Amino acid sequence: MLVQQGESMNDTAQRPLRVSSHGGHSGEFCLHAKDSLAQIVAGYAAQGFDWIGLTEHMPPLTDGGLYPDEQQAGLSAVDLQRQFDRYVATARQLQQDYAGRMTIYVGMETEFYAGAVPWIHELNKLYHFDYLVGSVHHVHERCFDFSAADYAAAVELLGDHDALYCAYFDAQLAMIEHLQPAVVGHFDLIRLYDPDYAERFQQPAVAARIERNLQRIAQLGLMLDFNVRALAKGASEPYVSAPILQRALQLGIDIVPGDDSHGVASVGIGIDEAIKLLQQAGYHCQWRRPKSAAKGE
Numbered sequence: 001m002l003v004q005q006g007e008s009m010n011d012t013a014q015r016p017l018r019v020s021s022h023g024g025h026s027g028e029f030c031l032h033a034k035d036s037l038a039q040i041v042a043g044y045a046a047q048g049f050d051w052i053g054l055t056e057h058m059p060p061l062t063d064g065g066l067y068p069d070e071q072q073a074g075l076s077a078v079d080l081q082r083q084f085d086r087y088v089a090t091a092r093q094l095q096q097d098y099a100g101r102m103t104i105y106v107g108m109e110t111e112f113y114a115g116a117v118p119w120i121h122e123l124n125k126l127y128h129f130d131y132l133v134g135s136v137h138h139v140h141e142r143c144f145d146f147s148a149a150d151y152a153a154a155v156e157l158l159g160d161h162d163a164l165y166c167a168y169f170d171a172q173l174a175m176i177e178h179l180q181p182a183v184v185g186h187f188d189l190i191r192l193y194d195p196d197y198a199e200r201f202q203q204p205a206v207a208a209r210i211e212r213n214l215q216r217i218a219q220l221g222l223m224l225d226f227n228v229r230a231l232a233k234g235a236s237e238p239y240v241s242a243p244i245l246q247r248a249l250q251l252g253i254d255i256v257p258g259d260d261s262h263g264v265a266s267v268g269i270g271i272d273e274a275i276k277l278l279q280q281a282g283y284h285c286q287w288r289r290p291k292s293a294a295k296g297e
């Protein structure tokens, strides 16, 4: 019995810690999420997470930056900015409440479109985020990930899938250069709604951009979000996909799981799967913690 206990303790000590570098979108502060932020944070604590990053979506600067569901709900950019202000206050309070039990980082997930960079710097000065998740959901000012129809419209706007992928990775590089976010969010999100993405990644123009962006991420010492929300949405693998993961590991890039939770039900979902995949890929799973890396602070 004693030996068994000793073994199981040893086993526990070697198991990678449960963490999430990207998540905590809540129905309280995001229209397409569910539940209160306090409920979501309690969910992480109940699952024994070591640390989590709360990374609510950045509010738009103008009404032009509203998502379709926000427009339909009659919200304005100012409404969302006020809501975001309440998000930061609530998240900071939870950070204090959980001190000593679970480390909470208060961050923000960015957008990248015209005017976003000065706005992000302004928000960062105002709120002193612990770190940023740098994400791109727009190409040529058009959001491509809100729905399959939005994705199809983005493909049409750019001409074809390859051109869309190239434009996405170009926007991502610009985002990386401007913001140097501690965590790059769902690196290959552009494959969403494209069943042929594996071939697309091998097209020379696309492959060159993926390689270029990974090299820059490695140079700057940024981390990748190993985003398992893709699994919950029916994809067969997380962002990043296996060949990109392999290359990132060769380049020495740090990877951290992110559940991209959008409600209590998605807290921690896929994290064990992420850890298993990373272990299989030979990653040490000694997670680096996100640190503020926003430029101009």
Ligand SMILES: [Zn+2]
Residues within 6 Å of the ligand: 025, 030, 032, 057, 262
């Ligand atoms: Zn969201």
Ligand SMILES: [Zn+2]
Residues within 6 Å of the ligand: 109, 135, 137, 185, 186
């Ligand atoms: Zn995102």
